[in-house]
Amino acid sequence: MSNKMSLQEQFDRQQQDYQSRLSQLVTPPVLSSSTQSTMPTSQLLEEPQPQQQLQPVHTNLPTRVTKGRYSINDFQLIRTLGTGSFGRVHLVRSVHNGRFYAMKVFRKRQVVKAKQVEHTNDERRILSVLQHPFITRMWGTFQDCKSIFLIMDYIEGGELFSLLRRSRTFPNQVAKFYAAEVLLALEYLHSKNIIYRDLKPENILLARSGHIKLTDFGFAKEVDSKTYTLCGTPDYIAPEVIAVQPYNKAVDWWSFGILIYEMLAGITPFYDSSPIKTYENITKCEISFPAHFQKDAVELLGGLIKKDVTFRLGNLQNGVEDIKDHTWFKEVVWETLLLGNIETPYEPNIPSGVGDSSQFERYPEEDYDYGVTDLQDEFGYLFPDF
Numbered sequence: 001m002s003n004k005m006s007l008q009e010q011f012d013r014q015q016q017d018y019q020s021r022l023s024q025l026v027t028p029p030v031l032s033s034s035t036q037s038t039m040p041t042s043q044l045l046e047e048p049q050p051q052q053q054l055q056p057v058h059t060n061l062p063t064r065v066t067k068g069r070y071s072i073n074d075f076q077l078i079r080t081l082g083t084g085s086f087g088r089v090h091l092v093r094s095v096h097n098g099r100f101y102a103m104k105v106f107r108k109r110q111v112v113k114a115k116q117v118e119h120t121n122d123e124r125r126i127l128s129v130l131q132h133p134f135i136t137r138m139w140g141t142f143q144d145c146k147s148i149f150l151i152m153d154y155i156e157g158g159e160l161f162s163l164l165r166r167s168r169t170f171p172n173q174v175a176k177f178y179a180a181e182v183l184l185a186l187e188y189l190h191s192k193n194i195i196y197r198d199l200k201p202e203n204i205l206l207a208r209s210g211h212i213k214l215t216d217f218g219f220a221k222e223v224d225s226k227t228y229t230l231c232g233t234p235d236y237i238a239p240e241v242i243a244v245q246p247y248n249k250a251v252d253w254w255s256f257g258i259l260i261y262e263m264l265a266g267i268t269p270f271y272d273s274s275p276i277k278t279y280e281n282i283t284k285c286e287i288s289f290p291a292h293f294q295k296d297a298v299e300l301l302g303g304l305i306k307k308d309v310t311f312r313l314g315n316l317q318n319g320v321e322d323i324k325d326h327t328w329f330k331e332v333v334w335e336t337l338l339l340g341n342i343e344t345p346y347e348p349n350i351p352s353g354v355g356d357s358s359q360f361e362r363y364p365e366e367d368y369d370y371g372v373t374d375l376q377d378e379f380g381y382l383f384p385d386f
């Protein structure tokens, strides 16, 4: 009993620590359906078509000729949606069809410095072949002397991360809904021999309809069997990756277990404010479950968050079917879910219609030097397909 108390105390302390580290978000819990106007779930049914007769509104800089069909002149910058290690993601509007897109920008120099050239080219190549209802779609790419650009669907509902922080934890049914959609996205990726390698709530966006869209394929990798690279996000990394052993798709099922745990508990199971300690915790793999976890959730998580990969759920003879058939998912009709015919637990509040970005945090804007073509393009040869 006393052991249980201290576990709970430890859990609460970690939770507080985690919440403060993860900053922000003052809005009250939001898990009821919004009654906002029902726009079509996607405004982006057709690919944006550059039309020569329309004048760009953003910049008059000359356009670098690239393999991509677009240039910065085809888009008007609206605001920053998020920042990443090598650049930022902007909300942009096509000057041709007036539709909104997310434009992910990588600074070539930073990508090269961080030795991420291969990952960046992989991200473009992988996104170009993916078409799935729960995965963000990419429409095109281009580059200038300093940056490379990916044009993607704009997903208006913000990050699942923000929703989870506002709600602190998700009720079992809500966590199950998001987990089930993520599972279908991972199943699709694995069927194409792609390991995602960066599952976490920050990379799960919510569409206007409330369905998920997986984004950020910066660590995704096409592999026949095993790979080696150390990558991912500390709390979500599988022990075999930390141990620098060859690993396979099972790393995504480990992270899937961590994601479910975090949605139910509001904190990841091996959390520590020091990443090194987090790695140690992962390697030890001593996991404790808060008292409110349901029995079948504990059982499922015990199967997914399993150090020995040969016994990990999703990596056994029946593959993903073992997870889909687990009792925690017993109400899920997978075929219906894939068709998007299931009511979502939460519809993001998007008050001002198409192009609304109120679900995203504000970031300071800068003077962007996009579209520069008259400087030496030192690194362009490393990104031949953009």
Ligand SMILES: Nc1ncnc2c1ncn2[C@@H]1O[C@H](COP(=O)(O)OP(=O)(O)OP(=O)(O)O)[C@@H](O)[C@H]1O
Residues within 6 Å of the ligand: 081, 082, 083, 084, 085, 086, 087, 088, 089, 102, 104, 136, 152, 153, 154, 155, 156, 158, 159, 202, 203, 205, 215, 216, 217, 218
């Ligand atoms: N298609 C999109 N629609 C709306 N917002 C997006 C989209 N893609 C990315 N974002 C926003 O931008 C943020 C950063 O995007 P992303 O994770 O792809 O960048 P990154 O540079 O790979 O980041 P990191 O280095 O942290 O992994 C996302 O967390 C999200 O808030």
